[in-house]
Amino acid sequence: MINYWWVTRPKRRLNSIPEILAVFSEISLDQEWEGQRTAHLTLEEALEQANLKRIGERRDQTGGGARTYRAWVASLGLIFIQESTQKLKLTLAGEAIMEGDSPVEILKHQVIKYQFPSPFSLSRGVNVSERFKVRPFRFLLKLLADDRISYLIEEEIAKIIITEAENETDTCYERIVKRILEFRNIGAGSLDKDFFVKYAPGSGAVNPDHPFSHLMDTANTMVNWIEFTQLAKRDDEKKVRIIDDKIDEVKSILSITPPFIDRPEQQEYFQRKYGLDPKHKKDTRNLTQTKTITAKMIAEQKIKQAFIGESLKSPIGKISTGLIDKIADQTGIEVSIVEETLLKLYPYGAIGSFMTEYFEMAFKGRDEATEFEKATVELFKSVFEFEAQHVGPIGLTPDVYILSHESRYVGIIDNKAYSKYTISNDHRNRMVHNYIKTYSAECYPLAFFSYIAGGFGKNITSQIKDIVDETLIHGSAMSVSNMIKMVENHQYKKYSHDEIRNIFSVDRQILLSDL
Template sequence: MHSIQLTLHASESNPKFRRSWMFPRAIRKIYPWKLAQICQILNQMALNNWSQDIQNEFSRLLTAGNLKGQNDIRDPKSGGARTYISQLESIGLLYRNKKELFFTLAGKSLIDFETPLKVLQHQLLNYQYPSTYSNGRNVRIDPDIRIKPFVFVLKLLKHASIKYLTVDEITFCVVYGHNSGCEDLIIGKVLDFRKGNSSRSDLLNFIDNPLEDLSTPKATQKDNAKKLLVEAINVANTFKNYLISSSLAYEEAGTKNIIISEEFTDVIDDSILNINNFIPYTPGFDEKFTRAYGSWNKKKDTTTNSERKKLNKGEAIISSQFFEYIGNVLITESAEDFISKMTKDFGFNRDLVLDVITPLIPKSLTFFESKYLELSKGGVATARDFELATAELFRTRLGIDATHTGSIHKKGVGGYSDIILSNESLGECAIADTKASSYYTLPSTDYAKMISNYIPNYKQLGLASDHTLGFILYVAGGLGGEIQSKLLTLYKESGFPASAINAKTLIEVAQIRDLKKDHIWEKLKTNKVLKTSDFH
């Protein structure tokens, strides 16, 4: 069934409104840990008195947390802080009540370490025009544009004739994505763009009426079509950064192609089914809309604007720095590297640092999730970091001894797998190989390496020479092709159980409470592509 073309024609549009998408870009890459860090800083401000002095203090704390460029805020009426507030409000983390600011349920969940990646994904999958943001004075997107931009693009990525999009191609969505009925028009433009092997310099040729289609309320007669197109491309690039930050899609290693993340198919498909279900928006009722949008895991936000738990300035700095740290590093229970940094670089007392971070450590893995998924699909550029992170995940979160062996040089022919796992209680070890690939199929070369190198050579490492080999495991960003049948063939030929698990599943398993090491070990022997449900 073909969608109906329902774009806004020049004769129908109002020059006072923008006819294309727009997104705030104070924070260009909205990783969950970064949003949580900013919310944590903001949570320490006097939000009932959003004065210029408070805004300037907020900007200074952002700078101290490496979230904002060095800026002395020489302008006493600097609007820098307001751009961050606008961005948090646009994705449903904050709302306004007169001159006061309050966190939505989604914003509170980020601060409280509650499944941050799921929060961000939910907010983007429900991001819509019209909204409080799209009706803003400096945005003014045409109110007749009714679309969920992230769901719309994800639906395109699932289309058999599209499969991937570049920033240049997303520009067609930015300009012509006025509602879900514009799908065929945009698919046609993308395919025509590809057919001619076109580049960015040709993009303007595919815009029907450049001065009208690219027009914005701020455009002047001096603005030519090329200048307006650059702005549309910048919006497309911001959109890409948002989407990748949520792990719903990723940039294919070695290309500029944006591809859907298959491991999130369920949540994406559900959103596509609801692509035309919008939160009602009425100008002047902005608080009602934003609270509904930000209620993320509940049908309605019925909370009262109660007093927030406040930290002193030192505690706030420690907490903010910790958000960044756990967003990029898989920490152990002690987090000694972070404690050392806080005491040596900032001069904080060790006991104070421990008091602040100890309640946060148990949930810290939820913030590393998006980073781990990014490493798992980065190809050669992230392969070694993915190996190290996977070994650390087994060791510190699953309680299974893991030694990184991928960098150990072997004399003579052959080599070693990336990781050796050990289980002393069972007297067994396992060979684990990681692949920073979004679509790993266990190709014949890797199959041959396992049979002729990794299995015969593992005992030479001396790590588990007195252990029997329990199983073979592949860990990758994504799994596909005929990997299931290849695992069974590998089992039959080698005599050892062979399984595979994707990065998302592994990190979800690491967050299941009270899993026993031996239980996990036995589940890894099941000769299949493993799912989270297999471990419950």
């Protein structure tokens, strides 16, 4: 029995889930799962060939690696085994990811709904203690939103929260708040004397050199999952905090307390309830009909897998001839079939998939800033249909230049891959004396300058206003979270270039209400 919160982690981050799900869909969907060792080995080999799993020797030839990955994807409510046929099926959430919906939005809902008990937590080989009746990620978000706590570090999660937070009652919650504050004051002295007996690893063997390692590994994985939701992020001091732009969203999530999903011992019943995507309230699909697997269906799954992989690397706003040719080369399937399939399945592309990577880029500092700049260029090209260039490497220039023939203006953007960017005196002078002066002489008027960053310091609006007052050019600062929201909005109600100019010309930090 595991006497603490526990999540499986063949990989500690969720970024590869869409690609792994695509491999499952190609190899194992609508196939029997239990006891099918050859099928498990085939899936394991496919995951290795796609560089989604480390190549192992697989001495025992049991397909155990594939079963570990299946358990991971199932624990997130994306697949299940149908009881009447014993065949592997996608939940509605799994289907939504395969249809090109934003993996962040889908998995955010799944992570927030994640609960103990579940079919996964009760399963043989896992067996998380039945004393836990808690949605762990809701619990963590509630602590982060509490002014008495305001941040968490992995050590607090490992040594206090995942061992002691048994349920969601006010009594339990208040006790955990008290215990965290106590731990901050006196550290390990606040732990029970029999801590290592009570919270030993599931295997029972404590590593004497790193006795907390099994708890710290779980805490680290859970923080990675929270970061994937884009609701919270570790700062430079490794403290997990709610992202400023997401405080209202977190409050909204916590304002509603849905009931726990019942009957966790009934896997199909539970998974079909847990695996509801945001567009559905009930899973009414009839999945009992037997499908004859045709060559066309196999080709479609191969194309889906290749498309999902490409959509995670760059923003796909529409199906282009270049994309069709690339996927035809990857799969060996005729161009005409690839084109027909992509236009049928993904007529509007799949911008949301790339937003996972774009969000991460905004916090990586100077080392990977160039990728952040190039990605911004691609978003303005592929999504908003500007003429856009990456001009940063030229020198004494901003990072991104955009031009609208439709509304006859240009704009300049500087990307800053920091969580709390402030405009230094040097950066201010560059914007005033180099960037704005250079691009004021273009074919169309310079409409605005803007900064896009992971987040901003508290003085960003006054710093923007200072540049505006000196240059008489409108300016703004856009957080990566709001940039992503703007991209998502654009898929449903397209912004005109005039509207985009207005958004980036507010002379302050751009707020969610501006979008």
